Amino acid sequence: MTASKSAMKSNTREYCVISAPFGCLGVETEFIDGSLMISKVDYLPPNAVLVSPSNDLAQLFAIQCEQYFQNPGFVFDLPVKPAGTLHQQKVWSAAQDIEVGNTQTYGEIAKKIHSGPRAVGTACGANPFPLITPCHRVVSAQGIGGFMKENNPGFYRQVKIWLLKHEGAI
Numbered sequence: 001m002t003a004s005k006s007a008m009k010s011n012t013r014e015y016c017v018i019s020a021p022f023g024c025l026g027v028e029t030e031f032i033d034g035s036l037m038i039s040k041v042d043y044l045p046p047n048a049v050l051v052s053p054s055n056d057l058a059q060l061f062a063i064q065c066e067q068y069f070q071n072p073g074f075v076f077d078l079p080v081k082p083a084g085t086l087h088q089q090k091v092w093s094a095a096q097d098i099e100v101g102n103t104q105t106y107g108e109i110a111k112k113i114h115s116g117p118r119a120v121g122t123a124c125g126a127n128p129f130p131l132i133t134p135c136h137r138v139v140s141a142q143g144i145g146g147f148m149k150e151n152n153p154g155f156y157r158q159v160k161i162w163l164l165k166h167e168g169a170i
Helices: 005-009 056-070 086-096 106-113 117-125 153-166
Strands: 013-020 023-032 035-044
Touching (some): 013 035, 013 056, 023 056, 035 056, 035 153, 086 117, 106 117
Antiparallel strands (some): 013 023, 023 035
């Protein structure tokens, strides 16, 4: 999506919050080099205040999320802001390669990209585009594993479980 001159003069970042079966999703859109891109996706609790999408990309994100919630095989097709270190990008790319209904362990991804399982877990936790980049499909060898190293691990773990059940992986 190319920005018009008037759109580029206005606020270049916008944030909306939409409802999701596991709580809410926040999405930040931003103009980068004249193109509107998604710069961040957040999993938010059910009591988050909803904010309607105010631009075409945020509206498309909401539509594609609804398609995914109806069909776990749906593949997101949204422009995202380039992000992450080379190592993180390798992990996120490997997560993209995991098919719906399947999982891989941190160790399996680590072996594939010549890294360590903890480094893979750290990269998954730093994923700025959860749901779009499905790091929820990367699990521990002993179980589901952690998810999104943030201040509310119980909530994020429940989101991961919901997503894996939705996709038929557990």
